Amino acid sequence: MARRSAPEVNAGSMADIAFLLLIFFLVTTTLEKDNGIARQLPPIDKSEIEPPKIKEKNLFIVLVNKNDQLLVNDSPMELEDLRENAIEFLDNGGALSNSIEYCDYCKGKRLITSSDNPEKAVISVQNDRLTSYKMYISVQNELVAAYNFLRNRESQRLYGWDFTDVKKEIDAGTYLGKQGDAQDKLKEIQKLFPLKLSEAQPKKN
Amino acid sequence: MSKFTKKKSNELPPVSTASLPDIVFMLLFFFMVVTVMRDTELKVEQNLPKANQIEKLKKDRSVFIFAGKPSIQYKKNFGDEGRIQIGDKFTDVSNIGLALTEARGKLNPELQSKVVVALKVDDDTNTGLVTDIKEKLRELNMVKIIYITTSGDPLEQ
Numbered sequence: 001m002a003r004r005s006a007p008e009v010n011a012g013s014m015a016d017i018a019f020l021l022l023i024f025f026l027v028t029t030t031l032e033k034d035n036g037i038a039r040q041l042p043p044i045d046k047s048e049i050e051p052p053k054i055k056e057k058n059l060f061i062v063l064v065n066k067n068d069q070l071l072v073n074d075s076p077m078e079l080e081d082l083r084e085n086a087i088e089f090l091d092n093g094g095a096l097s098n099s100i101e102y103c104d105y106c107k108g109k110r111l112i113t114s115s116d117n118p119e120k121a122v123i124s125v126q127n128d129r130l131t132s133y134k135m136y137i138s139v140q141n142e143l144v145a146a147y148n149f150l151r152n153r154e155s156q157r158l159y160g161w162d163f164t165d166v167k168k169e170i171d172a173g174t175y176l177g178k179q180g181d182a183q184d185k186l187k188e189i190q191k192l193f194p195l196k197l198s199e200a201q202p203k204k205n
Numbered sequence: 206m207s208k209f210t211k212k213k214s215n216e217l218p219p220v221s222t223a224s225l226p227d228i229v230f231m232l233l234f235f236f237m238v239v240t241v242m243r244d245t246e247l248k249v250e251q252n253l254p255k256a257n258q259i260e261k262l263k264k265d266r267s268v269f270i271f272a273g274k275p276s277i278q279y280k281k282n283f284g285d286e287g288r289i290q291i292g293d294k295f296t297d298v299s300n301i302g303l304a305l306t307e308a309r310g311k312l313n314p315e316l317q318s319k320v321v322v323a324l325k326v327d328d329d330t331n332t333g334l335v336t337d338i339k340e341k342l343r344e345l346n347m348v349k350i351i352y353i354t355t356s357g358d359p360l361e362q
Contacts, residue, residue: 041348129333137254138359
């Protein structure tokens with residue numbers, strides 16, 4: 001009669017708590033994703049048409065030797081200065097203001113000795129076979145950074161947002177607003193500063 | 206007799222185990238979500254270089270090529286030079302085509318034409334090896350590549 005056992009704990013809501021926690025973890029955990037520098041290789045050209053000659057002033061030649069040292073347009077350079085120099089070269093806009101090649105959005109020094117416009121400017125990277133991969137990626141990274149800097153500047157000027165930010169959002173699928181619209185704008189910016197990175201065959205030694 | 210039973214009933218009832226399955230399921234789901242399936246065993250060293258101008262890799266349309274020095278347990282048989290690994294075996298530069306076509310066949314058919322080759326290369330490798338791979342990829346007409354890196358400032362290294 002005088003039983004005083006504690007009543008059994010109601011376990012009915014346990015499942016709810018479990019699901020709550022489960023959903024919490026589902027939302028908060030992010031999978032580790034692989035990131036990297038994307039690149040498109042040039043297809044093999046079998047035609048025997050001579051490639052058009054590029055004027056020397058429109059070329060930014062980066063040589064990397066087997067000791068990971070840089071030679072840019074025949075003068076040695078540190079990796080830290082590469083980005084700035086590449087920006088200066090791309091943004092130069094040396095074509096005369098009355099020619100059709102005139103670059104009205106360039107903010108560079110407009111030297112006659114440097115590139116005519118971003119459309120014409122070509123960056124050529126040449127590695128030794130013994131260059132370390134670390135250095136190779138660093139150089140690529142700095143050059144892509146130079147392009148990204150200029151693209152961001154232009155997209156800020158024209159549309160008020162950063163090129164890289166919007167591209168990232170579209171890739172992640174978190175872009176709010178019209179995606180097609182933004183994609184067209186990205187293309188427009190890419191047209192202003194087209195990525196012209198050429199990689200010559202490394203020298204055999 | 207009645208004295209005996211009274212004593213027993215005064216003890217605490219056993220803890221309910223009804224919620225145990227829930228907890229177990231929760232843990233199960235959690236680990237299912239967090240773990241990344243690794244279908245390949247790495248046979249080469251992988252210290253990826255740092256870069257900060259990076260884009261995300263779309264996993265559903267990518268095939269991986271690993272390259273680097275063979276890791277310690279394989280050093281005896283495969284030496285100290287940079288080697289290429291596709292799937293879970295070492296591959297020669299000349300065999301990349303076959304191995305990649307096989308890897309591509311495992312992708313979703315709709316995405317096979319949009320295949321991206323992800324290069325996971327150890328930062329101590331010679332660029333020559335990477336160039337050989339890229340030449341081969343151009344021949345195979347798989348021209349979209351991505352150099353997998355870790356995020357960080359390359360100037361610091």
